[in-house]
Amino acid sequence: MSNKDNLKLKQIYGESDDKIELINGVSVPITRNAVYGLFGQKSSGKTTLQNKIVKEIIERNKRLNSYDLENPFIVKDAPITNVFLLSKSANSDMSTFLNAETNSKTIIDLRVYQNGMDDFIKSLYEFSDSIIATLKLQCQLRFNMKTKQIRDKLILYNQQRRRRVDDDAEIDLLYQVSQQVNLIKQKYKYLCVKETNPEVIRSMNLLHNLYKQKYDGLCLRKHSIIIQVDDSSASKFLSGAGSTNLFTEFLTLTRHFGVYAMLINCHSITLFQGQRRQMINNYILLQGLKLEQVENLFEDIGLVNKNFSKQKFIEEYQNQMGFNAPLNQNGKFRYNFVYILLLPDKQVYLNFDKKIY
Structure with missing residues (x-):
């Protein structure tokens, strides 16, 4: 993964002595056409991190203006054209910025769809x-x-x-x-x-x-889309009643529909069935996951091997960012997370910039 494919994130929340360093110069490997799953309990920072990543992708793509008209089905260095936010919160803290930058911000309340996510996918198919x-x-x-x-x-x-x-x-x-x-x-x-x-x-x-x-x-020219799923009930839509649905089919075909990246926030891992988790090729694990949840995810993503065992992974997670993680000097949890990249090469990043596998 080359450095040019990495996003540099820097963001500090709070003021004066209460300043909390959430993100500070960490490097995020971004894989085009990938589906990202952000896992963590409520208030673990999923929305903050998701919005920050999307903002940085748009900022980077704004500076790109080349497009190969001879190969229009291969989006090369093309700016983002659409950002679809599937959320119950129409007043997302990033909605104003995205409206200004893309001119095509679409906030979708899944509750207005009789069939939830599937109805949105159908409309996206027609658009594409x-x-x-x-x-x-x-x-x-x-x-x-x-x-x-x-x-x-x-x-x-x-x-x-x-x-x-x-x-x-x-x-x-x-x-x-x-x-x-x-x-x-x-x-x-x-x-x-x-x-x-x-x-x-x-x-x-x-x-x-x-x-x-x-x-x-x-x-x-072909569209270039970012889809944000930021909904407390996202797991319900992702789990589905049967073995397959339109959404699971869509996860395997994102590259054919001009989807630059798709970010899914999930705090209910129990509902988020293993079959769906395996369709995500980039994982971000935040604070708050229970031991059995981390174990299930690790097994689903298939990273158990002789070089990096499940036991070692669990120990790293618990000691660095899980329930056993030490507080920082201000007596607060650090904004820690583990980034797991499955494509093109299986890699694990602890706090992004510290490579542990």
Whole structure:
């Protein structure tokens, strides 16, 4: 994992002598398309850490502006376009910031959905499918616009100052496709990016001019989403009644739907069944987990091996951040957590910056 993939977090809560250092320069390895599970009891810092990570991801992505139009289904260095917060608390302490930074903050109260999480997943599928279908049209359109035959036709028709070109089915079809793309561009303006190929720009200008329209010079790009599940009843939605549901299917397909990262807060590990836990590939364990909970999680993530035994892991957790952890010099618990990375390489970080496996 290279350093450029790590987020640096720094945040201090409190004032004067009561200042509590929650996060201070720790390094978080961020894996794109990953699903993160934040485990801890109430008031253990799940929401604070989740919001801080999301803020830092957005800050970093704001500085990235390159996008490969030739490979639109591979999001490369693209800014975050959508942040979906699934929460009962519409007044999240980060909602104002996210509204300002992404212009596409969506706060979703799961209680308004009859089927909870599954209804949200269905709407996300529809959102993603409409964009992907339009990207396919745009790819074909751009390919045609770079061909000499089409370009010569467009130049000839413009020189002849033709008022109608619907007698040329090929050219008329290209224009109709461009209009379909424009509809999605108008609906999701934050998914627009500048066209970079000069041949395509010239041909598109010629095409639109024939129909007395002006080409805006923009293309549709794939969305890049962050999903936050910050709900006291999240475990209920994640556990599900049967062996499979839409959400568990979605966890295995996030990379296909433009999900940059997904962060799930869970304090009820008992409800959060092992089958669901195994679908998460990055774990963050905060203070407050009971011994049996830590044992269950460790078994689920499959890190028991000759180099790092379950017993050793439990001892590290209990002594550094669990119930046996010592208080700091101010008589307060340190803001400690264990970060477990399963992909691409199995690694465990204690307090993030101290690598213990």
